[in-house]
């Protein structure tokens with residue numbers, strides 16, 4: 001978001017690091033909004049992680065996300081913010097929703113157990129934005145991105161999402177000369193991926209052009225099996241060894257492809273293809289994090 005907003009020439013950007021402002025503290029968040037009086041709020045702060053992190057820390061995922069989003073949404077209302085964009089996730093949809101998943105499929109079936117606490121928190125955020133719009137006339141929009149990847153991602157193997165994990169696992173194995181890499185599950189689930197620069201572009205687009213209370217999906221419009229993704233990352237990284245699948249780890253949702261016809265009808269399109277996006281992300285990783 002910061003990269004995109006600076007590119008667009010916005011200079012009056014107000015941010016706080018986690019150590020400067022603890023978003024789980026209601027009074028501190030209220031004072032921050034009173035002092036700074038932001039006009040536009042991109043609510044991207046959240047406790048996030050991949051399938052293993054969600055499955056391991058359910059209490060933190062539901063508590064941290066409900067608390068911090070409630071503090072920010074309520075303080076945005078109290079301080080008269082012009083518009084707020086709330087970021088949810090594609091995991092809010094039912095585990096067996098028809099594919100591709102449309103916005104109206106929300107709350108039509110049971111959720112994927114591995115990330116239900118997180119999904120419930122995000123659904124609460126959507127309902128809070130919609131309720132404040134209805135009762136107080138606020139303009140709080142809710143957008144639902146698919147699985148994201150790109151620069152500055154979390155590459156910790158315990159808490160990360162699959163794509164950064166694959167980049168790190170294949171790179172480390174290549175550098176260390178290992179002859180195999182172990183991945184989780186069966187490799188058969190399908191996932192959709194969107195580069196974070198495309199997401200930031202969509203968020204600025206919607207902040208400018210959308211005022212509805214209904215949620216809006218943001219995705220690339222195509223998905224891939226984890227096995228196909230692994231082969232793609234393996235080839236981009238240049239790892240020559242074999243892939244071992246650890247079936248004791250969960251697969252999660254079998255598929256969660258978003259229907260993006262709503263945002264396309266508004267005039268937005270994703271621009272960064274998966275293979276190109278992985279290549280530039282791997283280059284960034286090697287230049288900034290990976291051991292060479």
Ligand code: GFB
Nearest residue numbers: 050051054089091115160161162165183184185250251252
């Ligand atoms: O990206 P990921 O952790 O989350 O896992 P979800 C996607 C798929 O990749 C799962 C498989 O089937 C994993 O088992 N996978 C294979 C791996 N190897 C690995 C690995 O080394 N690391 C990881 N992380 N996965 C998340 C939700 O679900 O999607 C979050 O838990 C959020 O709440 C996020 O919604 C967008 O896509 O399954």
